[in-house]
Amino acid sequence: MPAPGRQIALADLDLAQFIRAGDSIVWGQSAAEPLSLMQAYVAQRHRFARTCVFLGIGGSATLQPEHADAIDMTGYAAGGSHRTLGMAGVLDPVPCHYSQIPLLIASRSIAVDVVFVQVSPPNDAGECSLGLAHDYMAAAMRSARCVIAEVNVDVPWVHGATLRLDKVDAWVQSDQPVVDVPAGKSGDAETAIARHIASRIEDGATLQLGIGNLPDAVLQALHGHRNLGLHSGTIGDRVADLAEAGVITNTHKGIDAGVSVTGLLMGTARTRRWAHRNPALRIASTDYTHSARVLGQINKLVAINAAIEVDLTGQINAEVVAGQYLGAVGGAMDFLRAAAISPGGLPIVALPATARGQSRIVARLSGPVSTPRADAGLIVTEHGVADLRGLSLSGRMQAMLAIAAPEHRDTLSASARQYFA
Template structure:
């Protein structure tokens, strides 16, 4: 098949029945491939890719955060796998030694896929059925896809009639698509993390820091969910985030999230990725108060710093006594990501009245998560960390010296570990 950017000239879009789909007709040996992550995974296409890999030959795949276990270690026989994260089923790939990690800020992933070493040849994308103007909404995931689609020589779209038509500038026309595959199946879902007494306490502490009218960015996991539950009495909050889920919908329905005070995208909730269940899928469908945007926008420092009182809430695996963050490695295994933490913390630091927050339980499996030295890499520098929150309190590191940081961080460690931490700090 002729591709759009390989000298073959513009190609006419081809429609293929999913039962007759043979990806070896389109994907070439040596191709670099990517697809939508989490709920945006085009499952019919990815399932066909792994099932038919022997027909295609060796290829590279750059994958995001998975909501399924489509990719398995045994698929590394013909698929070279890389990702920016080790979360979800990627953890099994990393533990099997078949997942290479890109340790960059999430804001650089669009460059990586469009102009960098992982410039993609083929994009597999899940879209909603076309609207009245013939445009296919990206539905549940724009983020890194828009840049990849513009760079790719081949775009294969799974048109799933159960995907919402979300507003956003990243929608496609048939001129952007080479192959159409029509399906009808529930999108992958991401369910809320189970709460714990520690996460609930942390969520309340953070919620009490948030002023009415603030704009929120939330990471993924139990603590952001707990923060949202603690905000039910607030007014006129806004959302500008890499991802949103069911918890944001709860606050919209309560009238808490209105976006009325946002200085950018006033009245509109902005996210690059939908990570939830049918509840949030229904919420974003044809909703003009929601916009699906790409990473170059959601993670832009200029956009973030221009927001009104941006509160960035991100997690960590451990924090050392100087404020350095490890968000990637636990127990020697790659389980997290550099991600967008530093992007959002820097944006919040530049926002008038903004709060750059890192939150984590004080312990994991009996071990302190506030540590003398990190057991993994420095994912976020101590210069970029503002507030650190555990269930035992809040420390604002901004303006503190190293000695002052050590003292204050020990105060929010678990009481069982404070004496040992103080001894390690030399006092």
């Protein structure tokens, strides 16, 4: 094995010097994918016999189903480009709360032998920033036998997590553009849902945002608000817009005054420019961003998450579509529970009422219960808001029918009578 801290040219990178047969490998997710290291690993995969990767949200199309000929693929999510792996049946999901991943890694319930981490160029003190993802990467590096860094000038230097190149086993220089994750586009349904949600959010509230078009639409609808805070697992371009517009100030959140906190940056060059050396932004590990102890200190926490389907009693499926694993348990329950007990908080799950002509408000879920009905709060579609807090089963059914698509309400009502007869 080369001496620690040695730079290796990509053309000379021989991963067999670092990876052993049977090793489990972790790399950053979404925009934090170290593309050059991933590409080398895929190209050289037959040199290690079988190895395993633990995946998060996919950013690039580097990993494909045919690579299962030498790679076992597990992960907490089948999101982003990894939906292809889920649909092909080669991704074996680990159904865990996002907040538990660092603990599962530390206990080796999720094994980590080798880490590929993408970092910024070093600052004057010789410290690189993890830049686009802290989340569970620090926990993975602490547990790994070997850490290989990919230094990319496109990665911003973001406060919260640093790494010195003389402390890693090897590093490479890459000039590949970082994966862009553009803000979602809003249709009529998303715009209507965003208006419903924005009307419920008070000035001074602190936001947590899930992934997808709906959270982005909500952020666009908040430009008239004031003194909002941000404590979220992920952020992107719409957060940068609100921060630079003076809407997000973090002055009333209760902790981390004046600072937006996130674990993962999922945006474009617009987000990266805003994030670079920004003292009003900090990346943090999952055991801080999703910690019940931390979340309990936040004022007016508004958790906004999406779902695949919700039944008439408030049970939420965020994992499976038509028998295929395409989502994740994720961090929704951590934030929904925290928002439910936060003074002035709002636990919100939002979804369009239909998809491809089928109702997403259902009498019976077609997949697992990702969030139980006891943790459901406000369910929002383009047809309105169903506030399920404190409602009986019959009250919930009536509230949910009122936000279902009108053309599906009679069928849903009849199915509900049979289901609960």
